[in-house]
Amino acid sequence: MFVDTETIGKEDWEELQRNLEATIPVYDKVNRVATFGQVSKWRRMVRERLPSNGRILEVGCGPGSFAEDVEGYDLVCLDPIPEMLKVAEERVNSARKKRGDGAAEFVHGKAEDLPFDDASFDAVCTLFSFRDWFDKRAGISEALRVLKPGGTFIIVDPAKINRFHGFLGWLWMRTYVSLYARILYGTGGHPWKWLTKTYVSFGTTKDYVSMLQEEGFIDARAKVVFPGMATIWQGEKPVN
């Protein structure tokens, strides 16, 4: 088993992807319960941090839970799981059509090797996906590359404050969240059991503020919006 604060080994990442794919049918339900319904508030906080217009990339869009409510913009959603993209495309583009927004683009790919030109986005965001990236430094450096000068990068994920806090988080995932997932799936072999591993191995809020700075972002900062469940990191690409 090879998962640490920066990297996930190839076999473990592939296993993680299989487990993430298996969450699709109940993804939003479990997240709502696991976060006491707070997840929609955190998603709104990210939308409020986006520039007022331009081209936006969401990395690791999953089944479209965030992208669905991104109104306007020229929106591009990327994910390595084809089934996630399929579900997201139907959901997001049907919401966009109803609002009169143009269709979003759905692209197969990984954070660590973004299939986009340099300086082609006004903002890049990633919600509850960064912790699953197999090379977090490479992903941050790719986000910097595809951003226009002055562009914004936003990450949301559950960081821990210290090891003890990490233990409490593990307990939370293994009891409350696991029990709920078990009821929904009707079996103890549900995917959230595996997802706990990335939660436990994920670093602290400070770890990733430093990583953003080291990879070249300026004004790197973080706000713990719900300890152990959601931290929002943000940084800007330098103008020169």
Ligand SMILES: C[S@@+](CC[C@H](N)C(=O)[O-])C[C@H]1O[C@@H](n2cnc3c(N)ncnc32)[C@H](O)[C@@H]1O
């Ligand atoms: C938990 S879902 C998050 C979905 C959505 N962003 C949300 O707000 O709920 C995590 C997503 O990250 C994707 N992911 C995992 N590793 C990735 C990587 N290396 N690059 C890009 N996306 C990745 C997974 O395929 C999955 O769809």
